[in-house]
Structure formats: C-alpha cells, structure tokens
Amino acid sequence: MQAEKQVVPICTPDSAYAEDVFTVIQEDGSTDAAKDPKLTDETVVELYQAMVRTRAIDLRLEKLQRQGRVGFHVGSLGEEACILASAAALRPTDWIFPCYREFGALLYRGFPLQAYLDNMYGNAVDQVQGRQMPDHYTGKAYHFGSVSSPIGTQLTQAVGFAWAAKLKAQDVVTGVYFGDGATSSSEFHCAMNFAGVFKIPTVFLCRNNRWAISVPAERQTASKDFASKAEAYGMPGVRCDGNDALATYRTVREAVERAARGEGPTLIELVTYRMGGHSTSDDPRAYRVDQEVEGWQQSDPILRLRTHLVHRGLWDDAQEETWQSQIETELKSCIEQAEARPKPPIASLFHDVLERQPWHLKEQQEACEAGPRPEANHG
C-alpha cells in the first residue's frame, strides 16, 4: 500500500448506480464540509484501523479455509466501510442484528478476536459450542444478535426488539444488516411494513453489494434502486455511498438520531461491492467479469478512507506497517489457541434445546455418550 497522496475515485458504479448517491470523501481525500460528519481524529483512525483489521482477518480466514483448517468463511472484502462505519455510527446502547458478513462490526464493539476464532473453529470454548457453522457467532454482551443462515429472518426480529424497547420507553435503536438479495424476501416486506406502521426505531442497513451469490441486483427488483422501496412503507429511504466510510457514518447517524427522536425507521441503501466470492464455497468467475471487479477495486473503501486520513495528516506508512504487524501477531496467537482447543463435549449436543433438559434428551445423551464413536469427527 502506498501512503503517498493519491487519487481514489469515488465508487465507480455502473450506470445503474450512477445517480444521487450521498458521498463525502472526494477523490483527493478532502471532504465537503457541509456533508462531513466531523469525526474526531481518534474516531476516524479507530474506524480505519478496524477496517484494515477486518480485511486482514478476512484474508487470513480465506487462507485457512483453503488449507482445510477452517470449514467455511463468509467475508466482507470491499464492504468494510459500509459495515464498520455503520457500526460506528450506532450508539453503544443500540443493538445490531447481523446478516452474516458483519464479524467486523462485532469486533468493533470489543468482542475478543479469540472468541471469534473459537467460533470459526467450533471448539469447546466457542460460545455456541460448535453447534453452528463458522461465522454464526452471537454477542449479547456487545448488544449484537445471533447469526443464522436463513436470509432475512433477522429483519422482523430487529423490528420487534426495537418495538419492545419503545414500549418500555427505553432509548434503544436497532440497526439491522441485510443484502440486496434479502430485499426480495418475505421478511423484508414484513419488517419494513411493521416498522412503518408502528414507527419503530429501526435503521435498515441494506448492503447493496450488487450480488446475491450469482444473481445480480437487477434480477432482484425492477425498482430504480433499493432506497426507493422505502416509500411503499411510508418511511424515508437514502442512497449512500457504502464505500465511503464518512458518508456511511453520517447517513446512519442521522437515521439513528431520527429513530431515537421517535420519528421512526429509515431504509439506507449502502452502495458497495462484494469484491470476493459469496463465501469460500463460491467462485465468482463463473458469473461475473474481472473488469467489473477491477473497476470497484479502484474505489476500495479502505483506500478511500486512508486517502482522507493522509489528507488530514493522521496516517502514514509506518503506522500502517505497525498496525498490520500488530494484527498479524494477534491473529497468529488467536489461531494457535483456537486450533489447540478441544472439540466440544458430546453433552453439548443435548443441552440448550429447551431451558431444562427433558427426559428424552437425557436418554439420548446417555445413549450417545455410551455408544460407539463414529469413525471420524470433523475438526
């Protein structure tokens, strides 16, 4: 990476994305004062560092998966601004309902990297006891939900959660992440509709990364964009440059404040791009051209924020190097730990189905524990 002043183009959208996207960071790293969220030096550096860390973790996990050391990973390459800056804009008292690409947001809130890696390895220390696939973490203490795979289900839950807070007159906003594909789901419709009717303090964070596995955004909807779907539910919709950390921060923050004031939900379309495969199971070359990827790489969200930092004199090559090597050290140690830990015990299979273990699961646990072992277990 070059720390010299450079020009990073504003997100290079194809024609479908060309209009009216809210942008703050200019090509040279400067900002439009009227739009700038005016983050402190500390906050903006922290945000940048979190984005860099998220990417480093992503890249490492992809490698571990290829080496067969981790079973699966679903990453956020290219979506670091839209994920981290939105997380930063939510207040610590607000709750995040994740899709599955937001481990960066969880870590941003202080969730230990070690705990995240224990989840990736599904070991005995994993909070979810190796019961779920990698990247299906949970972080209640961090005001962060529980990842599940079915697309969209978190949306109505995020609305119900914020609704509960509203009924209790507690100042809680929920921020819920989902993809462009998820806007086609039933859950999106139910969640947006309920949120609109009951003026629920939920901020809908649509990561429009252009792809739903192999299906392009224009196959999800004939509407002119995703933000404009808000009108059908009587709420405002905003299109925001999701590769621009400052634009994302500002847009999300305003929606959070609006929600907290009791003015109801907002739909935010964060225009970004999934630079990697859908997950480690996917090879995107089967359905999209390199050119498209290369185009978006030029407005890499990390480069864009870095240009801004450099413009403000807050970051240089030396700092970058130190930070990268700090991340490497931390990652190395956490991976070692996670790999050294044993698998969860058999008993873990049979608990937490219900609050108290019913007789049939007690019997099944006994049978399983007593029985012969399978030839091979994963892990």
Next chain:
Amino acid sequence: MQAEKQVVPICTPDSAYAEDVFTVIQEDGSTDAAKDPKLTDETVVELYQAMVRTRAIDLRLEKLQRQGRVGFHVGSLGEEACILASAAALRPTDWIFPCYREFGALLYRGFPLQAYLDNMYGNAVDQVQGRQMPDHYTGKAYHFGSVSSPIGTQLTQAVGFAWAAKLKAQDVVTGVYFGDGATSSSEFHCAMNFAGVFKIPTVFLCRNNRWAISVPAERQTASKDFASKAEAYGMPGVRCDGNDALATYRTVREAVERAARGEGPTLIELVTYRMGGHSTSDDPRAYRVDQEVEGWQQSDPILRLRTHLVHRGLWDDAQEETWQSQIETELKSCIEQAEARPKPPIASLFHDVLERQPWHLKEQQEACEAGPRPEANHG
C-alpha cells in the same frame, strides 16, 4: 330504489382517500368524455344487471345463513362495481385469480348460478364435492381459479400462470383480486416483485375496501396509499374509484392492454368500501361507526351506475322490477335444487388427493365406508 334522476355523490372518502382517485361518473350520471370508456349500451346494461344480481344473491345468502340453511357466506356488498367492472374489462381469454369475494365475477363469465349454489351447499353435485367451505368455488372452464382461504396465495400463482403464457407466447393476461389487508402478506411482495422483474402480464386488482376484518387500512401500511406501492417494484400504480364502474372498467382495460402489449404488470388500487360485515361470522358494529357506513352508502356503486344508465336513458323502474323478479325466480329455483340434492358420498373424501388413489387411501376409504356412522353430519 328511485329511478328518477338523482344526485349520487362520488365515493365519499374520508381524508385518507381524498386525493387523485380516477373517477368517470359524475354526480348527475354524466361522464367526462375524455375518461369515459365508451361502453356500448348493451355492455353497460349487462354490467349493471350483473351488479344488481350479485347484490341480490349476496342478500339472499346472508339470509340463508341466518336461517341456518347455508353454513357461511363472504359477500361483496358495496364492492360490486370494482368486482364486476374489472371482470368485464378482462378479456374472456384472460384468467381470473380470485380472492374470495368474487363470485360475481365468476357468474359474470357465465358460470351457472346453480353450480354456485351447489358449492354454497357443498352437495353431491358441487364441483368440489363439499370438500371446501361455502364460497370456495372453482371455474376452470370459465378461466377462473380455485378459491382458497389463506390470504395472498393466489397472487404469486397468478404471476406464474401469466408467466407461463408469456413463455409460450400466448396472449393471456391474469387479473388477480386481493384486499387491502393482503398487501401486508408475503405473497403480495413476492408476486409484485417477480412480476416487476420478469415483466409479467398480470393486473393486480387491490380491492381497498378499507377493512381487513376489524383492522383499518391505515393499520396495514404507512404508505400514503396502496397504489404507490407499485414503485417499489418498478411498475405503474393507479388509484381508481372502485365504486365507479366506468372508471374501474377503463383503468383495468388499459392495464390489460398494456400487459398484452408486453409492457408488464400494473397495480390498481380500487378504492371502495365493504358495506357489510367481513363475512356472515362478523359483526362490524364492534369496530366501526355507523356514520362511516352511511357515508359510503351514499355513493353506492349500483346507484352510481344506475344514475349513469338513467342519464343515458337505458334504464327505468319497470326494467329494474323485471330484472329483480327474474333474479328472484332464478334464485328460488336454484336454492331449491341445491337443497334437495344429497350430500357427497363418503368416497368423495378419499379421491383427488393424488391422481391415482394410493393404497393407504383405499384402505382408509374402505374402513370409513364399512365403519359405523357418526351421530350427525352437517348439511
């Protein structure tokens, strides 16, 4: 009913419905030439007659239900224009996917009243063999679907049906009926979205009758109206006076033509009012004020079209009387027939589950036929 010239106000909407509704019939029965669909005398009289007939049947069925002779009825009082004029505007080659209030549309297409009443009585002659509740008819020969109770399920099916026709390059449009409440369903979202993306020749006929059982329209959505939901799916949305038969005809016809030209779907909000209870099981006085009902009664869709007929010199009291008595005669005979007919045989329970009766249903049929009879059967 008065056949003298009278003033019938244009649908008396409360404030929520006040704006931009497409209307053709003026208070004095005249029309705005630019908007008038210019129906022939014959067509408009036929349409009026069908509306009157529909109402007479509704009223009789309500009575029969109160007398315990029919199990249930879900009627269309006040919605005759929106149902009949839309059915009239669809071409005979187009297919209707009904909600559950559209027996009038089925009869308009020539389905025998006798067959409808056999369905109401669930007797042995009923096409569906008394398997479903009253008002769950089917009319394939009339290009009319099969009524089921779950809200919204017909919507995606109507889209799939029209899509199939489109794939086969056959000139078929589907018209699908649903209520304001149904716009909250998952099915509405899926259907509108698929129709938009694939430019399916479906006309979405939203009977906004203001109520979903006891839930008012403003509890279904925070959007300014239902028509404007179309934008989220990249299709046009139209608000039309659903108590104005000519406005409805014109609006639906244009959408049908548009669909047939390959220009895709249209959402039509037909602004009307459910003048009766939700069904014979409902007492609307528990949740709405008489004033509201009375207000809407003044723009009764039948009165409005009649005023237009009188204005055109096409209808008078004598004709009305003859027509009413014709309906009565027909109804009386059909009811007598339907009541005289036996219940379906036990065998009818065990067929049509699958194409060929599998062994277990054969055994179950034998057991049922051989077994003792229950103390009482309905019917």
Next chain:
Amino acid sequence: MGQMNMVQAINSCLRSEMTRNEDVIVLGEDVGKVGGVFRVTQGLYEEFGEDRVIDTPLAEGGIVGAAIGMALYGLRPVPEIQFADFIYPAFDQLVSEAAKYRYRSGGEYTVPMVVRTPVGGGIRGGHYHSQSPESLFIHTAGLKVVCPSNPFDAKGLLAAAIRDDDPVLFFEPKRVYRAVKMEVPSSDYTVPIGQAKVVRAGTDVTVVAWGAMLFEALAAADEAQAQGEVSSEVIDLRTLWPIDIDTIVESVKKTGRLVVVHEAPKACGFGAEIIQLVTEKAFLHFEAPPVRVTGWDTPFPYTLENEYLPLKHRIVPALIETARF
C-alpha cells in the same frame, strides 16, 4: 371461582398474566378492538391499551418475527394466529428461529413467547379453518407444544406457558371453546407443562387423547364399557411435547393395550410417535397391537367433516377390538 368456558378461562388468564407482569403483551390480527375472531382477547384492549394489545398488519411472519424480537428484548409476547391453518407464513420464524435461538446461541438468547392459535375441526371450517398441525412442531426440536382440553387446564397451562422461558405453541381446541363450562378460579394458578393426567381410570385399554378429542375418547370409553364391558383408562395428554411418557407407559404396563386418538392426518401424525415411544419402553407389555384413530390422510373436508373426525363412533370399535384382541 365461577363457571367459565374455555374462551373465558383463556381471557381470564391473559388478563391476570398481563396484570401480574407488564412485559406480557398480546399481538395479532383483530386481537384489539374486536377482541379476536373468537373473542378470546375481548376487553384486553380496553383494559391494557393499544400498546399492549396490538392489532397488526395481516402477516403472520411479521407477527411471529416481531414477537421473537420482543422476546429477545425481554418481553413475554403472546402472539395470536387467527387459525392454526394460517401459521404457515410464520413457519420459517418458528422452525428456523424461535426453536433454535437458545441452542444456536449457546444459551445466550432465549425466546419466551407463547403462540396461541385455535386448532381442530368441528366448526364447519373446511380445509383452512380446521387443521391440527401439532406434529410439525413436535418434529422441530426446541419448541414446547401444549393443547388443553378444558377451561381449567387452559387457564393454568397458558399461565405456565407465559411464565416459561421457552417458546410454546399453545393450541386451543376451538370446538371446545364454548362447549364446556366448569369451575375456574378467578385467581391465578398454573398447571405444569409436561404432565399428562389420567382422567378416567380403567384396566383393559389405555386411550391417549387431547384437546377436543378427549371428550370423544371419554364418551367412547363409557360406550365401550356399556356395549362391550371394556374398561378404558383415558389419559388427557395436555402437554404434547415434551411428552409425559411415564404416565402413558405406566398405564400401558397395566392395560397392555394402547389406542391414540387425534384429529390430524394419520401419516406422520403424533399418534405414531406416541406408540413408538411406548414400544421403546414397554414393547413386551403389549397384549394387542397399538392402534391409531385419527383424521384421514386427506385435506380436512367440509360437508362430511364428521366422517373425517375420529369421533366416538370410530373410537368405540377400536377400544372393543383392541381389548378383545
């Protein structure tokens, strides 16, 4: 104390639970002003206000999804699904989410929610107002399933369900709603989840039933006694899952015979499961093949509904034949 039917008993329970704990809220289609299409929530809107008795848009997935979110927050939502037949739009939220939250989060999150919904036939509802989908939810690990047969149990079980920290499907036999009256305390009490009840002692054959069919089983037991001198022990299951297997096994060990009655279709219905659980624990005690008397493997019909339901006329011969096997 006073005579109540099941509608009144459930209403009384909701009222007392909502008074006891302001985290209890009710939501669903038509539950507010009109008090539900069966009037089970009548008066709650007036008493607790529109924030706690919420008429929702017409979307079961939204109702249950939002209720799960409320439960995650710490409320105790009691969503109503107007008819069990309309629970399918919420199926994903129930099966993929409510049932799995505790397990998948390692116990971090729980969903203390009670989904109330009327089940069963007997009101001339045809395909879509008559279904009994309990086995779909019993098959789904992580849910409790309850179905009371009478007003007293309905009130006590619903109170227990609302205070329970697991998601509960609370099936209300609509045929019983107004058909049975009994003494029900106006004070609050619970009937524990997970306990069946022997409601008629007998020696020749064990009959397991629940909900509306319990009364058919009882009537059949009387008739089998009169007609064939067969002594039937009738068990009201009350909680379907987790099942109180001990009570059933104990009875079968005594009678050696088992008949299970349910309205749902036979194939993969709960009857097969109950019988196989008993087989696993007491096979050698069977003196006759265990028998199911159930709805047929067809959609639920309208006109011939009484031919479809496993009413007394079909239970009596099953009892006599099993006893005489």
Next chain:
Amino acid sequence: MGQMNMVQAINSCLRSEMTRNEDVIVLGEDVGKVGGVFRVTQGLYEEFGEDRVIDTPLAEGGIVGAAIGMALYGLRPVPEIQFADFIYPAFDQLVSEAAKYRYRSGGEYTVPMVVRTPVGGGIRGGHYHSQSPESLFIHTAGLKVVCPSNPFDAKGLLAAAIRDDDPVLFFEPKRVYRAVKMEVPSSDYTVPIGQAKVVRAGTDVTVVAWGAMLFEALAAADEAQAQGEVSSEVIDLRTLWPIDIDTIVESVKKTGRLVVVHEAPKACGFGAEIIQLVTEKAFLHFEAPPVRVTGWDTPFPYTLENEYLPLKHRIVPALIETARF
C-alpha cells in the same frame, strides 16, 4: 451409458426431460449461469436459454408460488430450493396450495411440479444446510415425496416425477452428490414412483433406509454380519410417500425384526410412521421391538455432526441387538 455421479445423473435427466418436453422449465436461486450452488443445473442455461432456466429473486415463496401458477397453466416447472433448510418460506404454498389444489377443486386443477432440493448432513453445514424435513411433507396429504440414494435411481425417479401429474418433493441427498459413481444410461428412462427396492437380501432383520443413510445401512449390514453373524435385509425406500408398504411388510414377515434409519430428528420423524404401518399390518410377526436409529431431537450440529448422524457405528449395534432380542 457411462459412469455418472448423482449430480451428473440429475443434470442428465433435466437435460433429457427438457429436450423431450418444452413445457419443462427450471427456476430458482442461482440455477442459471452458475448452474446451482451444487452445479446440478450446470449447462442448462446455455442449452435452453434464460426463459427456461430462470434465476429468480431470493424468495422461496415466490419461486414455489410462481411455479404452482406455471403448473396450473400446463407447464411442468422444476423449481430448485437451494437447501431443504430454506424451504420454509415456501411452506405455505406447498402445504396450503400445491398439496390441496386437486382435492379442493374436485380434480379441476392439478399441479405437476417437482420441487428439487438437497437434503441431509455430511457436508459440515450446521443447523441450516443439513436438514431432512421429509416428515413435514409426508404429513401433508396431497404431496409425493421421493429421495433417491444413487445416480441411477436419481435420474429415473426424477424423470418419473417430472412426468407425474402430482406435486413431488424431490429430496437429493447432498452427501451422495459426488460420492457415488455408477453406470447411468444417457438415454431416458424412469424408475417408478412408489416402489422400494430390496438392495441386500437377509433373513434376520429388516433395515429400511433411504438417501445417504442407505450406504450406512449397507455398511452396517456387512459389519453386523462379520461381527455378529446377523443377516440383514436392506430396503432402499426410494419413494417415501406414498410408501411401498408391501415390500417392507413382506420382509418383516420373513425376518420378524425391523430397524428404520433416518437423519431427521426422531420425534415425529418418518421412522415412527413406518414402524406403526408395519405394526398395523404385521404386529404378530414382530419377534423383537422395532427400532429407530435417527438424528437426535436437537438442531443439526456442526462440529459433532458425525455424532448426530445415524451412521454405521450406531446402526450396527441396533442390528445385532434387534437380531439377538
């Protein structure tokens, strides 16, 4: 003829059915350009074009609802649900609509649709990429349910399903997708729906299995023979519903013993139904209690997946114990 794995066999079937009948169309998420996440539909988009191999928006309810509409029109749609775990948003359309159309319309309308979806564990998919929801659909009158265990049957059964006039749930055991190769004719043929197959003859105990567990049952049969001199007769069910009960009953009449193996949770799983059907027809032939070897009554786990699945190590003792009972 040629060696094919199951992915290739299903692909070959789709290709030949689409060639044979232009009313056959494929739709679903990612089925087009990329050929499905398991590559089952690979090449079809290029061969038949985007009108007949349709990438849809992300909405299973929309996919199945639209497919039903297409089938009503007269097409033979073959929607793909990416994983059976994601079929629940389409549950209402399947259970309330597809299953009931013929019955509720008095035979006027039919839904010749085949819903293809991968089922089962063995790919480290955790809760949501491993489920086997067959019993939910067997419980629903009006659906056929098929689950082949090998490439030859997969091709033949899928062809039969596509030509069938009833809605068919076609469950593809993803663990088998690329694990087994065998000779599969490149020409088209059908394997009739509703016929099980005895794939290993034996005298001591009958084992019923399907899909991926068939291979575990076979391996267990060999091991039980070697370890305990138990002779197992293994039946590959192939069609789950309507079930070929005769083949099973005939076998049980010979062996007197029955073990059913399935991946789905035990409670209200298909195992209980199969056993009770045999009980109803051949109770007196049981020389030992019939036994289930199934997934546990928990969500499907990740790390300990092989402890969850009813693999050989759990089937062998069941065979030996049952035989020695």
